[in-house]
Amino acid sequence: xxxGTGLYLMGLALAVGLGLPLAVIGAGLGQGRAVAGAMExxxxxxxxxxxxxxxxxxxxxxxxxxxxxxxxIFFLLQGRLPTVSGQ
Amino acid sequence: xxxxxNALWVWTQTGIGANIPPPVFSVLSGIAALALLLVxxxxxxxxxxxxxxxxxxxxxxYEFFDNLAVSVVGEHGRKYVPLxxxxxxxxxFSNLMGLIPPGIAPTASLNTTIALALIVIVYVQYEGIRAxxxxxxxxxxxxxxxxxxxxxxxxxxxxxxxxxxKPVSLSIRLYANMFGKEQVTMALITALAMPLFKATxxxxxxxxxxxxxxxxxxxxxxxxxxxxxxxxxxLATEHHEEHHGEHAHAH
Numbered sequence: 001x002x003x004g005t006g007l008y009l010m011g012l013a014l015a016v017g018l019g020l021p022l023a024v025i026g027a028g029l030g031q032g033r034a035v036a037g038a039m040e041x042x043x044x045x046x047x048x049x050x051x052x053x054x055x056x057x058x059x060x061x062x063x064x065x066x067x068x069x070x071x072x073i074f075f076l077l078q079g080r081l082p083t084v085s086g087q
Numbered sequence: 088x089x090x091x092x093n094a095l096w097v098w099t100q101t102g103i104g105a106n107i108p109p110p111v112f113s114v115l116s117g118i119a120a121l122a123l124l125l126v127x128x129x130x131x132x133x134x135x136x137x138x139x140x141x142x143x144x145x146x147x148x149y150e151f152f153d154n155l156a157v158s159v160v161g162e163h164g165r166k167y168v169p170l171x172x173x174x175x176x177x178x179x180f181s182n183l184m185g186l187i188p189p190g191i192a193p194t195a196s197l198n199t200t201i202a203l204a205l206i207v208i209v210y211v212q213y214e215g216i217r218a219x220x221x222x223x224x225x226x227x228x229x230x231x232x233x234x235x236x237x238x239x240x241x242x243x244x245x246x247x248x249x250x251x252x253k254p255v256s257l258s259i260r261l262y263a264n265m266f267g268k269e270q271v272t273m274a275l276i277t278a279l280a281m282p283l284f285k286a287t288x289x290x291x292x293x294x295x296x297x298x299x300x301x302x303x304x305x306x307x308x309x310x311x312x313x314x315x316x317x318x319x320x321x322l323a324t325e326h327h328e329e330h331h332g333e334h335a336h337a338h
Contacts, residue, residue, distance in 0.1 A: 051158070054314070061311040065256055068263035075270075 009082070016077045023070035030063045107191065109198050116193035119180040123173075148172065155314065160321040167320050170210065174203065175313035182265060182305030186298060192305075195265040197258065204254035207316045211253075215323035257315060264308045268301045 038056035042049045130145035138146060152172040156164035178194060185192025193199045216224045226232070228250075229243040275294040284290050 054155075057307065058311060058314060058318075061260065061307070065260040065263075068260060068267065071263050071267055072259060 012077060012081060016074060016081060019070055019077070020067075020074045023067045027063050027067045031060055034059050034063065107196075109196065111191070112193045112196040112199055115184065115191060116177075116181060116199050119177060119184055119193060123176055123180050148176070152313075156317055159314065159317045160324070163324070164317065164321070167317060170207075171313040171316050174207070174316055175309050178203070178261065178309035178312050179305060182309060183302075185265060185269065186301055186305070192265045192269070194261055194308075195269055197262045200258035200262040201254070203261070203312070204258040207257065207319065208250075208254040211316075211319045211323045214320055218324040253319060257312065261308055261312055264304055268297065268304060272297050272301075 034056060038052050038059075041052045045052075126141075127145070130141045134142055149168070149172065152168045152175070153165065156168045156171060160167060181193045181199070183192075184190045185195060212224075215227070219227060228246040229239040230246070231239060234242060272294045275297060280291060280293040283293070
């Protein structure tokens, strides 16, 4: 196998394996902050809980969609990985 | 035989087996729409002053979206209730279809979600033009009168790009959620449940927690899609209302 192909496959494997977890780390931190803020708001003003919750869910969906974009990329890249034969 | 059994199991659990041709998703979304229509007819036919459970459910759903539209868009948001509510119910029905074993969620295909997103975005542009007029609509893109004149062309381009990004993010969010759920289910079956069954003949439902999460995701994504519809409509028509307010004050 040529060096270039090997490097390409190595980069591909790293991208497939690490891309999604990195996105999940970032989105997890972001969602944690969002939920913490919303919970604090609800504890301070229980009468606003409904509206805060709606806003929180929309925010969470936005953050989550970023992960899902990288999830789609993950699937595109995964399809390019060759199957390993032998051994 | 082994591979066939594997594929059969995966298919009955997630609906993803071989490549599913797009017409299957069209037929499935048709079934979802038909089911929705039948439920709506059953709920509104023979309405009682003291409602039965189905009429009650329909009234609660309508009231919920009525309140939501008024709180997000304002008083003129009432006319968007049918659109937002229909989108919510259709996506909810579609998503839940994927949880009934041999079924596939029609929303697990990009074709369906892009169609839904295009309906929403085209309607948003239409409402934007109707609320502000064509000139006002273009001025809104350039933020005319809100920013220095030299900045307007730049903002115009940025706003056009962000407007084009709306249907993309709407459709990919829904698609990736449903597709992802099915893929994770399939991965758990083929990687854990199936080998375990072959080795010990104990059929453990390892994918079950993902399906529970799927019920939650089905509702949340349907809600997010419809509330984003309302938010986009509110953004497209908001200034119209403010001008009315100013006029009212002036008079």
